[in-house]
Amino acid sequence: QVQLVQSGGEVKKPGASVKVSCKASGYTFTSYGISWVRQAPGQGLEWMGWISPYHGYTNYAQRVQGRVSMTTDTSTDTAYLELRSLTSDDSAVYYCARDPARDRFQMPLYYFDYWGQGTLVTVSS
Amino acid sequence: QSVLTQPPSASGTPGERVTISCSGSYSNIETNAAHWYQQLPGTAPKLLIYSNNHRPSGVPDRFSGSKSATSASLAISGLQSDDEAEYYCAAWDVSLNGWVFGGGTKLTVL
Numbered sequence: 001q002v003q004l005v006q007s008g009g010e011v012k013k014p015g016a017s018v019k020v021s022c023k024a025s026g027y028t029f030t031s032y033g034i035s036w037v038r039q040a041p042g043q044g045l046e047w048m049g050w051i052s053p054y055h056g057y058t059n060y061a062q063r064v065q066g067r068v069s070m071t072t073d074t075s076t077d078t079a080y081l082e083l084r085s086l087t088s089d090d091s092a093v094y095y096c097a098r099d100p101a102r103d104r105f106q107m108p109l110y111y112f113d114y115w116g117q118g119t120l121v122t123v124s125s
Numbered sequence: 126q127s128v129l130t131q132p133p134s135a136s137g138t139p140g141e142r143v144t145i146s147c148s149g150s151y152s153n154i155e156t157n158a159a160h161w162y163q164q165l166p167g168t169a170p171k172l173l174i175y176s177n178n179h180r181p182s183g184v185p186d187r188f189s190g191s192k193s194a195t196s197a198s199l200a201i202s203g204l205q206s207d208d209e210a211e212y213y214c215a216a217w218d219v220s221l222n223g224w225v226f227g228g229g230t231k232l233t234v235l
Contacts, residue, residue, distance in 0.1 A: 035224070037170075044127055045162075045170065045213055047224035061223050095169055108217035111160040113181065115169040 002026040004096050004116035011122045017084040020119045022096030029077040030054040033099035035112055036070065036081045038092040048094075051079065054102055086123045093118040128153065129214050131227035138235045142202040145230045147214030149195050153225055157217040159197035161190055164211040164229075173212070174199060206234045 007021040022034065036048040049060040051070040058070050069082040079096055097112035130148040137143040147159060161174040172181050174190035177197065189200045197214055214227040 037224075044229045045215075045226040047226065049223075059222070062221065097170075108157045108219070111158075111172060111175045111215070112162070112170075113172050113175075115171065118169050 002114045004114055006096060006116040006119045009120040012086050014087055014123055014125055016086050017082060018086060018121050019080055019082045020094050022079040022116050024077045030074055031102060033101045034079040035097045035099045037095045037097055040092040050099055050107060052102055057104055059104055088123050091123045093120050127228040128218060128225035129227035131214060131230045134231050136233040136235055137204045139204055141204045142200060143204060145199045145212055147197040147227050149216060152220040153216040153218040154197055155195045156219055159192050160215045161199045162213045204234055208232060209234050
C-alpha cells in the first residue's frame with residue numbers, strides 16, 4: 001500500500017534552516033510528483049511547491065520562492081523539503097503528498113491522493 | 126485570506142444532508158477542476174472528492190461533489206458522527222501557477 005513516512009518534529013531558532021524528509025513506499029517513486037503543503041496552528045492548508053522525482057523539475061509557490069528547496073533521492077525513494085531563514089510565521093505542520101503530475105504541464109490536471117503523517121516545525125527563540 | 130472562500134462552519138444532525146460551498150474565480154475553479162479533502166481531528170488531510178465529482182476508492186457514496194462556473198460544492202448525505210472534520214476545497218490557479226485552498230469548513234454533527 002502507498003505510504004509516505006515523514007521525519008520527526010523539529011525546533012529551530014529564527015534565522016535557521018530546517019530540512020524535512022518524506023520516504024515513499026508502495027509505488028514507483030519516479031512515476032509521481034511530490035507536493036509539500038503546510039498548516040500553521042489552527043489555520044488552513046498552504047501549498048508550498050512540487051517536485052518531479054523523475055526529472056528533478058520544481059515549481060515553488062511565490063510566497064516561499066527564494067527560501068525553499070525541494071529535492072529527491074531516487075536511490076532511497078525519499079523527498080526532502082528545506083526551508084531557510086525561518087521566522088515564527090513558518091511554525092506549522094508540514095505535509096508531503098503524492099501528486100500524480102509527473103511533469104509541470106500536468107499539474108493542473110491532478111490532485112493529492114496520498115499524504116504523509118505530517119512533521120511539526122516550531123520556530124522559537 | 127484564502128483564495129477560495131468557504132464558510133467557516135457547518136452543522137447538521139445525524140441522517141441529515143449538508144452542503145459546503147467553495148467560491149473561487151475564473152483563474153481557478155472555472156478553469157480547472159475542484160477537489161475536496163477531509164481532515165479528521167489531529168490527522169493528515171485525506172482526498173475525498175477529485176475532479177469535481179469523483180470519489181476515490183473507499184469513500185462512501187454519501188459524499189458527492191459538483192461544480193458550476195466559479196463555485197464548487199460538497200454534499201454529505203446521511204450525516205454520521207464520524208463525519209465531524211474540517212473540509213477543504215482546492216483548485217489549480219492559472220494566475221498564481223500553483224494550488225490554492227479554501228480556508229476550511231468545520232463540520233459539526235449535533
